[in-house]
């Protein structure tokens with residue numbers, strides 16, 4: 185690892201990230217290094233790391249290099265790898281803009297969940313083409329203490345279990361992952377969303393993220409929630425031929441989700457860079473001992 189490692193800190197609706205620009209994929213970001221960077225007391229602090237690499241320089245993204253110059257190598261704060269991060273893609277786009285790699289307008293970003301389109305608007309918000317949701321068959325149940333709820337299994341590239349509850353407080357402290365049954369329904373783990381209604385096509389949610397714990401926001405989670413809420417409400421754009429827009433409030437802010445008749449989902453929200461600096465390589469080396 186080189187002795188000087190640049191980083192930035194950013195967030196999207198308070199889902200916060202350590203951004204590590206590394207165009208040539210020269211930095212070996214082990215799971216332990218990611219966990220050390222994301223540590224909120226001993227490190228920089230974040231829900232995850234956005235490792236910014238040219239697609240051509242990363243073995244997992246090389247095949248997408250013709251479509252998208254940059255690859256979002258996303259990691260959860262425990263060091264695990266995830267397919268997609270919706271808030272992360274917006275913040276990633278904001279970083280590319282700030283670094284002068286892109287300007288306002290339309291761009292493509294490679295992720296483990298495929299190439300995502302982003303639109304950086306003049307007003308500052310970023311819209312992401314999140315692809316379509318898969319709704320695997322089969323009932324799942326989410327449990328917190330003595331309470332249990334049936335949940336909708338929604339896959340946004342990454343797995344989600346969406347439970348409609350009467351009170352977000354019923355989710356408890358979310359210090360640990362709420363058990364989801366049947367056991368084995370999510371062999372790679374799951375993000376769990378708790379949802380209440382706020383009004384017509386308007387919901388609020390909390391989330392426990394796989395690999396990061398409770399976060400202030402989850403973009404893929406908000407999309408999963410919007411689709412689950414729409415189906416619960418009997419709304420399916422593929423049937424009506426009309427786009428459906430849901431407003432999703434999270435502890436860290438608001439995301440607006442639109443599902444189109446062709447199944448494509450768009451998510452719009454803010455993306456903010458808050459700081460820029462240099463990681464002390466000696467500290468990182470010690471943290472890994």
Ligand SMILES: N[C@@H](CCC[C@H](N)C(=O)O)C(=O)O
Nearest residue numbers: 266269270271342402403404
């Ligand atoms: N916060 C993200 C989702 C990050 C990945 C997730 N924890 C997983 O492991 O699937 C978002 O904004 O989508």
